[in-house]
Amino acid sequence: MTTTTTTNQPAFNRILDNLSRRQLKFDFDFGEYNNFYIPDRNIGQGAFGIVCEATNTRNNDKVAIKKIGHASATPTLARRTLREIRCLRFIEHENIVLLKDIFRTKGSLGVNVFLVMDLMEGSLHHVIHGSIEPLDWELISYFLFQLLKGLRFLHAAGISHRDLKPSNLLVNSDCHLRIADFGMAKLSLSEYYDDADEYCFYMTQHVATLPYRAPELLFVCQEHSVAVDMWAVGCILSEMILRRELFPGRSVSNQIKVLITRLGSPSLNVINDIKCERTRRLIESFGDVEAWNWNDIITMGDRYNEQALDLIQNLLTYDQEERYNVFQAIEHEFLFQFNKNMEVESTCPFKTKMDMAAVESLTHQELLEAILNDIKSADGIDNERKQNEELSDTCGSSDDGDHKTNSTIRSHSTDMFEGSPSDSSGVDEGSTTRTSLESSSVLHSPSSSISASSSCHKCPNKKSSRREKSEIRTKMIDEDDLLYNDEDKSLNSEEEITAL
Numbered sequence: 001m002t003t004t005t006t007t008n009q010p011a012f013n014r015i016l017d018n019l020s021r022r023q024l025k026f027d028f029d030f031g032e033y034n035n036f037y038i039p040d041r042n043i044g045q046g047a048f049g050i051v052c053e054a055t056n057t058r059n060n061d062k063v064a065i066k067k068i069g070h071a072s073a074t075p076t077l078a079r080r081t082l083r084e085i086r087c088l089r090f091i092e093h094e095n096i097v098l099l100k101d102i103f104r105t106k107g108s109l110g111v112n113v114f115l116v117m118d119l120m121e122g123s124l125h126h127v128i129h130g131s132i133e134p135l136d137w138e139l140i141s142y143f144l145f146q147l148l149k150g151l152r153f154l155h156a157a158g159i160s161h162r163d164l165k166p167s168n169l170l171v172n173s174d175c176h177l178r179i180a181d182f183g184m185a186k187l188s189l190s191e192y193y194d195d196a197d198e199y200c201f202y203m204t205q206h207v208a209t210l211p212y213r214a215p216e217l218l219f220v221c222q223e224h225s226v227a228v229d230m231w232a233v234g235c236i237l238s239e240m241i242l243r244r245e246l247f248p249g250r251s252v253s254n255q256i257k258v259l260i261t262r263l264g265s266p267s268l269n270v271i272n273d274i275k276c277e278r279t280r281r282l283i284e285s286f287g288d289v290e291a292w293n294w295n296d297i298i299t300m301g302d303r304y305n306e307q308a309l310d311l312i313q314n315l316l317t318y319d320q321e322e323r324y325n326v327f328q329a330i331e332h333e334f335l336f337q338f339n340k341n342m343e344v345e346s347t348c349p350f351k352t353k354m355d356m357a358a359v360e361s362l363t364h365q366e367l368l369e370a371i372l373n374d375i376k377s378a379d380g381i382d383n384e385r386k387q388n389e390e391l392s393d394t395c396g397s398s399d400d401g402d403h404k405t406n407s408t409i410r411s412h413s414t415d416m417f418e419g420s421p422s423d424s425s426g427v428d429e430g431s432t433t434r435t436s437l438e439s440s441s442v443l444h445s446p447s448s449s450i451s452a453s454s455s456c457h458k459c460p461n462k463k464s465s466r467r468e469k470s471e472i473r474t475k476m477i478d479e480d481d482l483l484y485n486d487e488d489k490s491l492n493s494e495e496e497i498t499a500l
Contacts, residue, residue, distance in 0.1 A: 219276070
């Protein structure tokens with residue numbers, strides 16, 4: 001077998017990455033799983049994934065299936081795929097998308113990975129930009145509260161999402177919000193931050209979408225942590241208020257210029273932490289820029305809210321050490337309506353921290369082997385969840401403080417969905433959203449969707465109901481005879497590993 005020379009390998013990898021990103025049509029071929037899932041329609045596409053709505057033939061449930069094509073073709077794609085699988089397999093939280101199943105098929109350039117997840121009705125992007133009327137403060141604070149609850153669970157386990165934006169926050173017409181797309185997620189605990197992160201260090205300019213990218217990522221600073229998520233939260237909160245991006249940069253250099261123009265020059269401490277000499281020279285070339293008045297940046301007019309402005313100011317700081325963490329943010333006065341009765345949630349760390357840390361240091365071959373092993377053990381997803389729940393029960397209780405019925409939020413959210421745009425401009429990374437909202441009967445008839453529930457989604461303990469709804473994967477085929485059979489579209493392990 002002819003191998004590509006070392007000098008051409010990076011260029012070859014870029015071609016494969018671009019090929020993966022140009023998958024414009026979901027082929028609806030699930031291999032041996034065609035008997036289990038019937039595809040209905042495409043609902044989203046992004047840089048690394050395509051999503052379709054499908055029906056589970058075993059229980060007639062509607063699900064979203066994300067296809068990661070050519071997942072093993074390059075180290076970048078393989079690492080991203082493994083990150084998402086690892087996060088979703090071991091995370092269960094009401095404000096984080098739920099993984100129901102994983103399977104794979106043979107592709108022209110290796111293995112295709114399919115993630116079966118909850119089907120959500122839309123994204124926060126659609127809610128923000130899909131209505132003439134602005135969001136009211138109650139709805140803004142409720143969405144923010146749920147986002148922070150999901151982040152609190154992640155950050156307590158040392159997991160940084162690193163790609164938070166409205167299109168990666170999925171919502172239903174009952175106001176329920178879930179965080180999705182963990183392809184850039186990474187373990188950020190200092191004890192696991194070592195030389196293995198050199199790979200990620202030089203990839204920092206490709207982490208997070210530009211308008212939501214933290215300064216330490218833009219500036220290429222010495223280290224970055226879960227604080228990058230908190231910067232994104234500040235940008236998302238601002239966007240819910242303004243209904244436009246707060247820092248709409250067109251490129252990395254332009255994004256830096258936009259930040260400095262509005263926030264002023266960073267402090268000397270921040271500049272000294274910048275590792276990239278070119279970036280340091282660019283920042284110094286702007287001279288001493290005075291920051292805008294925050295009242296001018298967040299022009300809320302008659303919708304002025306002092307608490308919201310204070311929270312934004314504490315989230316959007318250059319220095320990540322001074323930036324609010326998730327625990328400070330969720331206890332802020334702006335969220336008093338929802339956090340006043342909030343109880344301490346279980347913050348037990350994942351038992352798989354080392355599994356997450358290892359992702360960053362694996363070779364291409366090891367990444368592929370890890371992906372195969374994780375998919376093979378997918379039948380244990382429900383058992384792993386039960387074990388995690390038992391562990392969680394010994395460490396603390398879930399929130400009970402958000403049991404309140406909120407008809408104002410419910411009706412306002414319904415209006416937002418009714419006016420949502422029908423295009424898919426806000427969908428990214430294969431978000432599990434209904435992007436063709438015009439064709440969604442649920443969203444076109446929000447009142448009927450809400451009538452089944454007497455109140456807006458309640459954030460409290462959902463463990464028992466979540467378990468009932470969680471899919472119990474049934475072995476309807478013999479994996480030894482079918483899934484790894486050379487004659488069908490699935491692959492055996494040895495064939496997959498050599499498929500590169």
